[in-house]
Amino acid sequence: MRDIDERLSRIESRVGRMEKHHTRLPLWSSIMMGVASVLIAVVAISLVVSVRGPISERTTFPTTARELFDAYERQNPNLKRLPWPPPTASAQVKLPRNIFGGARTLQQVSEAIESRNIFGGARTLQQVSEAIESELDKARYDGYAFYYVPYGFALVTRLEQIVDDGSPHPEHRWLVTDLSSRMYHFTLSEYLRVLFRAPEGRYRTIIFVVSAERFAPEGPALTKQRAITLTQMGEAALRGNLYSAVAFDESYEVIALIYEFHVLGRETEPALVIPGSISGVDHLTKAALWPQLRTGCSPDKWC
Amino acid sequence: MEYKLISLETARWRLARVWFIASGIVFVTLVAQSVGTVYEGRLQSAWGWALPNFVPTLALMVSVFAADALRPYDAAHELKVREPFFKLSMGLSIFYLIILFATILAEPLFLTFRSDPNTSPVQLLEISNLWLGPLQGLVVAALGVLFFLKEEGPGRAQKTPPSDPINAKQNP
Numbered sequence: 001m002r003d004i005d006e007r008l009s010r011i012e013s014r015v016g017r018m019e020k021h022h023t024r025l026p027l028w029s030s031i032m033m034g035v036a037s038v039l040i041a042v043v044a045i046s047l048v049v050s051v052r053g054p055i056s057e058r059t060t061f062p063t064t065a066r067e068l069f070d071a072y073e074r075q076n077p078n079l080k081r082l083p084w085p086p087p088t089a090s091a092q093v094k095l096p097r098n099i100f101g102g103a104r105t106l107q108q109v110s111e112a113i114e115s116r117n118i119f120g121g122a123r124t125l126q127q128v129s130e131a132i133e134s135e136l137d138k139a140r141y142d143g144y145a146f147y148y149v150p151y152g153f154a155l156v157t158r159l160e161q162i163v164d165d166g167s168p169h170p171e172h173r174w175l176v177t178d179l180s181s182r183m184y185h186f187t188l189s190e191y192l193r194v195l196f197r198a199p200e201g202r203y204r205t206i207i208f209v210v211s212a213e214r215f216a217p218e219g220p221a222l223t224k225q226r227a228i229t230l231t232q233m234g235e236a237a238l239r240g241n242l243y244s245a246v247a248f249d250e251s252y253e254v255i256a257l258i259y260e261f262h263v264l265g266r267e268t269e270p271a272l273v274i275p276g277s278i279s280g281v282d283h284l285t286k287a288a289l290w291p292q293l294r295t296g297c298s299p300d301k302w303c
Numbered sequence: 304m305e306y307k308l309i310s311l312e313t314a315r316w317r318l319a320r321v322w323f324i325a326s327g328i329v330f331v332t333l334v335a336q337s338v339g340t341v342y343e344g345r346l347q348s349a350w351g352w353a354l355p356n357f358v359p360t361l362a363l364m365v366s367v368f369a370a371d372a373l374r375p376y377d378a379a380h381e382l383k384v385r386e387p388f389f390k391l392s393m394g395l396s397i398f399y400l401i402i403l404f405a406t407i408l409a410e411p412l413f414l415t416f417r418s419d420p421n422t423s424p425v426q427l428l429e430i431s432n433l434w435l436g437p438l439q440g441l442v443v444a445a446l447g448v449l450f451f452l453k454e455e456g457p458g459r460a461q462k463t464p465p466s467d468p469i470n471a472k473q474n475p
Contacts, residue, residue: 181424182415194411198340265343 065212065246069151072242080234082147082154085215086207087222089257090276091283125152125243128210128254139288142174145234152211152252153238158231159205159224166204166278166286176203176228198265204283205230205259212251224261224270258283308383314449318396319364325400326357332407345425352428356403356435360446367450384449392445399442406431
């Protein structure tokens with residue numbers, strides 16, 4: 001009996017130790033697992049942040065688009081770039097995004113343009129470009145050039161001669177190399193104008209900047225000659241498939257920068273007018289661009 | 304052959320009236336153009352062309368009238384001028400002044416129909432010296448006789464010393 005008792009007591013003590021041991025193991029392992037989870041989470045977050053950039057940027061510009069543009073820049077070191085940030089403009093208009101809403105296919109974009117819903121539903125930068133080009137063609141713009149800007153493109157319209165209210169010059173819209181002092185009509189008022197007044201001219205060029213990069217125009221003022229060469233030196237169309245691949249999402253803005261020049265007399269250098277003599281909206285509407293503005297809607301209240 | 308005579312004094316004043324009125328119109332026109340910066344950086348060239356075309360003649364007239372202004376009027380010794388010559392002088396003067404003014408008025412047409420768009424209005428003024436120069440020679444010759452004559456005695460006249468401001472004028 002004594003043997004049996006001793007054996008029982010040894011078994012009980014073993015069981016007791018085992019129970020104690022058994023109760024310690026889950027606690028230890030759970031601590032270890034918790035620490036490991038935290039470490040894994042930290043590593044994962046840091047990896048994500050390092051790959052995709054800060055959260056603030058990530059929410060406004062997709063990583064893939066940024067990578068596409070970075071790769072595009074590396075592959076094309078001789079890109080024709082617009083001075084960045086662009087020179088200070090006479091006026092600027094941020095085109096509201098809701099003119100881009102609605103259509104989802106290129107066909108719908110085309111239909112939207114025809115129905116005067118200008119950028120309706122453009123989903124890629126390429127489609128935005130086509131929408132702008134279509135509007136320029138309708139407004140009888142004779143030429144324009146494309147430039148690369150950070151994460152987007154810029155479209156520079158040909159320098160045109162305008163009258164005081166911003167409308168294109170009725171007869172000499174594209175006569176910009178010489179300020180004509182001739183009579184446009186054989187009337188007494190026209191005769192007296194030429195006899196007693198130096199030739200006066202206003203010129204305008206518009207730069208549409210489509211970019212995800214925020215900017216404030218600054219830097220050396222644009223000259224008339226530089227504005228002329230900008231349309232001569234740029235690309236005739238957007239190059240490559242990049243712009244078809246990049247989505248025109250919320251991170252993008254379309255800003256029209258209007259540069260207005262004024263000259264009195266042929267022998268004086270045209271001066272950039274800052275601020276412009278008329279508003280940016282007036283410039284666009286008088287240029288027959290964005291007919292929605294003609295109804296008196298402001299850029300803030302597009303209609 | 305007999306010619307009608309008119310008083311020299313009368314002839315002078317009639318001519319002076321035409322010259323001062325026409326020159327005044329040209330002057331005012333040029334001032335208006337200058338204010339309107341029509342001539343831009345070539346303002347001096349424009350005035351350098353215009354002033355020698357009428358200022359010396361006006362100066363001659365003023366100096367002659369000034370010299371006579373202090374003398375008592377003597378109707379008995381008044382000089383007479385043959386009317387045809389006076390009419391010739393008047394006609395030449397009017398024609399010259401019309402051409403002078405027309406040169407300025409032609410600028411808008413010149414600028415409209417020019418072949419070279421870079422041509423300046425001043426260039427037209429400079430070109431006009433081709434026809435204004437000879438005309439001016441004729442006018443000065445005619446006016447010189449009428450304004451350089453000086454009363455010497457009854458019915459006689461002589462030329463004044465050659466203090467001729469017309470000859471002193473600059474050619475553009």
